[in-house]
Amino acid sequence: MTQSKRKNLRRAALTLLASAVATLLLLLAGGEAYAHGYTNAPISRALYCQMGTARNCGPIQWEPQSVEGPKGFPNGGPSDGRLCSANLSQFGQLDDQRNGGWPANSVSGGSSYTIKWKLTAAHATTDFKYYLTKPGWNQTAKLTRSALNLTPIATFPYGGRQPPSSVSHTVTLPALSGRHMLYAVWTIADTGNAFYQCSDLQF
Template identity: 60%
Template sequence: MRRKIGAAVIGLSAACLTLVPAGGAAGHGYTDTPTSRQVFCAQGAVTDCGEIQWEPQSVEGPKGFPSHGPSDGTLCAGGNSRFAELDDPRGGAWPATRVAAGQNYTFRWRLTARHATTDFRYYLTNDRYRPDRPLTRADLDLTPFLTVPYNGRIPDATVSHQGRLPAGKTGRQMILAVWTIADTGNAFYACSDVEF
């Protein structure tokens, strides 16, 4: 009888292990300051968002941006086709957070599951950016204007970073925020439309 119970426990354990996704990060998160596209979808401020309206924290894709990571045109969805609505420029009509060039700004992430972290990086679009087209690397200054190293530490559930927005910016731009996970091959991506 003990052998049958032991075999059943081993079989059940093996079955449960196959349900755990391999290689995925345990961490999930999104930016809410400035408000990201996924938050606007989750709040219902933007409609026809697909699955992201229920999972604003799940924009996970390959890490290594800008040399690696999601392909151009899929950056806002982290290369994740489930959330392709985030890459749709909607004619440049996404709601935008008003900011000022050169101002000190507090950037905030909400982490629904925390994870060992390499860093948080913030990129801003350049003069070639057109808000009516999907975001590409050519649209961004590929040197982050703010990098916050974490060296493998686990951040709090709410993370705020003080930084200065680049000077000389005008009009509609976009901030791409990247949370790089330390012990997996993934990062989390968030696009925030801003108006200088």
């Protein structure tokens, strides 16, 4: 075999290897096999990271749909201080309050508001629930159950049905003022997990 043919074979093998590696990385770093869902109204911290509006976010910028943790909130679920990351250390940036540095969605207290999800892979669903922080909550500390009103502002049961890829729920926001957080919980019926999204609000 000539040197030229050996070079061509080596080049072809390297091209094939590079293609295989690229495909594997795509699957591992946010491909549809691992995709689930995120809130895009109000825009969640995870989505703000993907958009580049929030920076220094770590891996969540590539997979805002993957904030998945144990279900059962508020009696179970993620640990206090790790609610926004759903106990996932790789998404720990979501738990950092950044001294109020997260972008906030502007909302009006006492008005109706439509919460929207983008589901990149739907599941049989128990329900969607939405929680808000209490007046006077500690805005500089990582989110805990004690900061939240543990009676949801709204619950939308699905009875095991699979929702569409775009989900909308209209709620009535309480008459709050100042900065708050919305904690959105999508509980899955056929696994032990739920999906969690934290959104910063300015009333």
